[in-house]
Amino acid sequence: MGYIKKQFIITIIRLNVVRFFLLGKNSYSSQLFYSTSLIFITLNKISIKLESLGVAKNDSKSQKEYQKMFIDQASTAMAMVDNDMRYIAASRSWIKDYGLEGIEIIGRSHYEIFPEIGDDWKAMHKRCLNGATDICEETAFKRKNGSIQWIYWDVRPWFISEDKIGGILMHTGDITRRKEKELEKARIDDILEKTNEIARIGAWELNLITKVVYWNKITREIHEVSEDFIPVFDNGINFFKEGESRDKLLNAFDNAEADGTHFNLELEIITAKGNVCWTRVVGRAEYSNGKPSRLFGIIQDIDKTKFAEQQLNKAHSELQAIFDSKSIMIVSTDKKGVIKRFNQGAEALLGYSAAEMVGKEKPRLYIGEEEIIKFRNDIAELNGRDPATFDHYVNFHKIELNDTREWTYYKKDGSPVYVISTITGIKNRDNENEGFIAISKDISEIKYVENELLKKNQLLNFAEQISMMASWKWDTVADKVKWSQNFYKILELDEGISDLNFDSYYRFVHPKDIKIVDQHFENVENDKKWESFTHRIITTSGKVKTIQLFGEVFTNEKGQIIEMIGTCQDVTEIKMEERKFRGLLESAPDAMVIVNDKGVIQLINKQSEKLFGYTPEELVDKPVEILIPARFYHKHSNHRNRFFHSPISREMGDGRELFALKKNGKEVPIQISLSPLHTEEGLLVSAAIRDITKQKLAEQKINDAKNNLELVAQTLSAQNKQLADFTHITSHNLRAPVANLNALLQIYDQSENEVDRIDIFSKFKIVVQHLTLTLNTLVDALKTKISDSGEDLEEINLADVLLDTKEILSGAILKSGVIIKSDFSKVSTIPYKRIYMESIFLNLVGNAIKYKSEDRLPEIRITTEIENEKTILKFHDNGLGIDLEQHGHKLFGLNKVFHRHPDAKGVGLFLTRTQIEAMGGVISASSKVNVGTTFTIHFK
Numbered sequence: 001m002g003y004i005k006k007q008f009i010i011t012i013i014r015l016n017v018v019r020f021f022l023l024g025k026n027s028y029s030s031q032l033f034y035s036t037s038l039i040f041i042t043l044n045k046i047s048i049k050l051e052s053l054g055v056a057k058n059d060s061k062s063q064k065e066y067q068k069m070f071i072d073q074a075s076t077a078m079a080m081v082d083n084d085m086r087y088i089a090a091s092r093s094w095i096k097d098y099g100l101e102g103i104e105i106i107g108r109s110h111y112e113i114f115p116e117i118g119d120d121w122k123a124m125h126k127r128c129l130n131g132a133t134d135i136c137e138e139t140a141f142k143r144k145n146g147s148i149q150w151i152y153w154d155v156r157p158w159f160i161s162e163d164k165i166g167g168i169l170m171h172t173g174d175i176t177r178r179k180e181k182e183l184e185k186a187r188i189d190d191i192l193e194k195t196n197e198i199a200r201i202g203a204w205e206l207n208l209i210t211k212v213v214y215w216n217k218i219t220r221e222i223h224e225v226s227e228d229f230i231p232v233f234d235n236g237i238n239f240f241k242e243g244e245s246r247d248k249l250l251n252a253f254d255n256a257e258a259d260g261t262h263f264n265l266e267l268e269i270i271t272a273k274g275n276v277c278w279t280r281v282v283g284r285a286e287y288s289n290g291k292p293s294r295l296f297g298i299i300q301d302i303d304k305t306k307f308a309e310q311q312l313n314k315a316h317s318e319l320q321a322i323f324d325s326k327s328i329m330i331v332s333t334d335k336k337g338v339i340k341r342f343n344q345g346a347e348a349l350l351g352y353s354a355a356e357m358v359g360k361e362k363p364r365l366y367i368g369e370e371e372i373i374k375f376r377n378d379i380a381e382l383n384g385r386d387p388a389t390f391d392h393y394v395n396f397h398k399i400e401l402n403d404t405r406e407w408t409y410y411k412k413d414g415s416p417v418y419v420i421s422t423i424t425g426i427k428n429r430d431n432e433n434e435g436f437i438a439i440s441k442d443i444s445e446i447k448y449v450e451n452e453l454l455k456k457n458q459l460l461n462f463a464e465q466i467s468m469m470a471s472w473k474w475d476t477v478a479d480k481v482k483w484s485q486n487f488y489k490i491l492e493l494d495e496g497i498s499d500l501n502f503d504s505y506y507r508f509v510h511p512k513d514i515k516i517v518d519q520h521f522e523n524v525e526n527d528k529k530w531e532s533f534t535h536r537i538i539t540t541s542g543k544v545k546t547i548q549l550f551g552e553v554f555t556n557e558k559g560q561i562i563e564m565i566g567t568c569q570d571v572t573e574i575k576m577e578e579r580k581f582r583g584l585l586e587s588a589p590d591a592m593v594i595v596n597d598k599g600v601i602q603l604i605n606k607q608s609e610k611l612f613g614y615t616p617e618e619l620v621d622k623p624v625e626i627l628i629p630a631r632f633y634h635k636h637s638n639h640r641n642r643f644f645h646s647p648i649s650r651e652m653g654d655g656r657e658l659f660a661l662k663k664n665g666k667e668v669p670i671q672i673s674l675s676p677l678h679t680e681e682g683l684l685v686s687a688a689i690r691d692i693t694k695q696k697l698a699e700q701k702i703n704d705a706k707n708n709l710e711l712v713a714q715t716l717s718a719q720n721k722q723l724a725d726f727t728h729i730t731s732h733n734l735r736a737p738v739a740n741l742n743a744l745l746q747i748y749d750q751s752e753n754e755v756d757r758i759d760i761f762s763k764f765k766i767v768v769q770h771l772t773l774t775l776n777t778l779v780d781a782l783k784t785k786i787s788d789s790g791e792d793l794e795e796i797n798l799a800d801v802l803l804d805t806k807e808i809l810s811g812a813i814l815k816s817g818v819i820i821k822s823d824f825s826k827v828s829t830i831p832y833k834r835i836y837m838e839s840i841f842l843n844l845v846g847n848a849i850k851y852k853s854e855d856r857l858p859e860i861r862i863t864t865e866i867e868n869e870k871t872i873l874k875f876h877d878n879g880l881g882i883d884l885e886q887h888g889h890k891l892f893g894l895n896k897v898f899h900r901h902p903d904a905k906g907v908g909l910f911l912t913r914t915q916i917e918a919m920g921g922v923i924s925a926s927s928k929v930n931v932g933t934t935f936t937i938h939f940k
Helices: 003-023 028-052 060-072 092-097 119-129 176-199 217-223 233-237 244-259 303-324 344-350 369-382 444-467 485-491 502-506 511-527 572-587 606-612 630-645 693-750 754-783 798-808 810-816 834-850 884-890 908-918
Strands: 077-082 087-090 134-142 148-161 164-174 201-207 213-215 263-270 276-288 291-301 329-334 339-342 402-410 416-427 433-442 469-475 480-483 533-538 544-555 561-570 591-595 601-604 650-652 658-661 667-679 682-691 794-797 819-823 829-832 859-867 870-877 922-928 932-938
Touching (some): 060 077, 060 087, 092 164, 119 164, 201 217, 213 217, 213 233, 217 291, 233 244, 244 263, 329 344, 344 416, 344 433, 480 485, 480 502, 485 561, 606 682, 754 810, 794 798, 798 819, 810 834, 834 908, 834 932, 884 922
Parallel strands (some): 819 859
Antiparallel strands (some): 077 087, 134 148, 148 164, 201 213, 263 276, 276 291, 329 339, 402 416, 416 433, 591 682, 658 667, 794 829, 859 870
């Protein structure tokens, strides 16, 4: 063999030996290269041997035969293929590793034998046929049967001559078992790691020599520190809650270091984030040369477990409290039925003591035999057993028992008590029953209520049958409907049908009334309110009926409808009667309005529509006041109440004029006849209304003719009366000046001062002049046409009239010392008869002076005002006043006096009122005794 080839082989061997020691003898790669090296050394020896035997180097056929012989006898998996990847040789290990026993592979394509080989491997083979070498330490070879085979390989070319490749040599090893063990170990390690994470178990270690502390990832997470946190002994200990937890841990460390004592403690820590957490800390010491070298162990987050334990203890306490409750009876038995526990509630309910029952008696002591037999038979049937041979004490150990029913217990004194009881089997670890526990509640009061409710329900069913009324309930969420028995009868439907929903009702609706029903339920959905309505149905026998539905709507907190309940009444006959009544109503010649006791319109006819101009929809269910003028509202309700109290047919109005209000706002005179109408809904009133406009016009013509005649008579009477009034005015108006002259004369006689006498004498002249003027005025007035109040008017200056009045009454003013004030700023003049205005001032001012109070200085205040465009004149004094409660009705009467004054004649106020009213005005008075009087005149 040539020198170059020898050097190449030696180099390969050296490299593989070095790699073997670098990788280690247990490495797959080292084993691969070690084996490959040995193989090539062997092949090299074969070549050298062939040369020594005289076989030519270029005798490829002989060389290939010897190589094939060597591969066939190789102890490892080897195969030799040509340039077309057809097998030349394969070792027994190759055949075994790849399951090729009994298959002839020599001369066949490698890809035919292994069709599962992919393009990537084929590309690798092609590279090796071109002189490359490919080595793989491990890979997964997916076989055509779906199994995975783990292998390693060394694939390289073999040479026919120094420069010619004859094919490739494949050396592989099946490492499936090793890889599976390796994967299994990794899987177990992964499961362990995940388990520790789930269980929140972390590792810790304390080197007692170096004091270095180690925490793994979970330990850091438990302490809520960052991944780069470096624990030391002091800060690690400080995480444990100061007090009992920290003291226990330090003591455990000391004991473990001193004598190797293991420890397992439940301690509280305060994490880096300030959270309190319960942990379990387990640890032990490790010794080196007889001395403790380290402490190590685990720490587990048991906060949830501790909380669950606390909750369990709490639940146990609560269960114990329930068992001790006197309001609930709790009894448990063993598997033979003998009572084991008998709580205070059982003692209170039955009257037996626990000492009398526990370990001595069975529940049959207080339960009737018939109910026990019924219970046993039910349990047997439920578990597929024969009731005749089943014994719930003997055969119950494998059955599932959780039964709730009503029982009748019997107390110690023999009296019955009704209970609701739940009986449950008590299971052991093998899921077998070891006994029973019964929890019972006294329902005697509930039972009584149920019985009463049953009676009432029977009465309700009876009432429904009589009234042809039924009840219903609709769960709108589940679309489940419940009907009472009578509803089935109304629909002529079999009562056995229980699967009801909205469509069950809807399919009975008359086709012509479907829109009415749709609109109604649309309104209910929008308004969350049920209005009663009526529609037709077609029963199962084809009958057409009319039903009326009443209901109530229930919503949840979001305002969504969850339930509706109500009643349904067959009103077919009622509707027929209504149609008859409607026919009679429409045939009436007058407008007919039916009203209930609340004044709400129930029904109208066509004549009403014509009279008032409203449609039925605009009037029905509206208050009847819509047809009445507003001025009659306050009286109408009283009249209505009196009628319903004494309902008899009669004319309305008692001679008064009645008016109705039409839709257009026009009032029409009417005549009304009222009649009571007794119905199932209560008492109604039927009002027959007739428009009497034409009748009123005829009456008006007659009245006008009558009034004209009366007017002539009144005119003559008025003239006579005015002549009489003139006589009174004359005498009254002349009396005041004469009295004033007498007063001045008296003052003159009493005056001693000549100056005063001259002044008084000058007043005589003024009074005489006024007296002359009055006489002349009266004479002129007598010549005028007194019947026309609009004649002889002139613009009267009120201040001038007051001045004249003061001059006429100057004697009385001086004698009384009266103070007269006036304010005519708002109205200073007024068109009036002068003689009337002077008479008004003279009478009212003279009366105020005449009836002054002796207790205070007399004062008179005269003012004018404007109110509603009318002139008002007021005379106010602070005199004696008048008792209006006693004398108010005769205040302005003729010859009526209210004070004992020698000059009181009872004429002045009568004349004043007559004069004012003759001019179309009004006079009124307000007065308080000893305070004063105010006369108010409203001019036309």
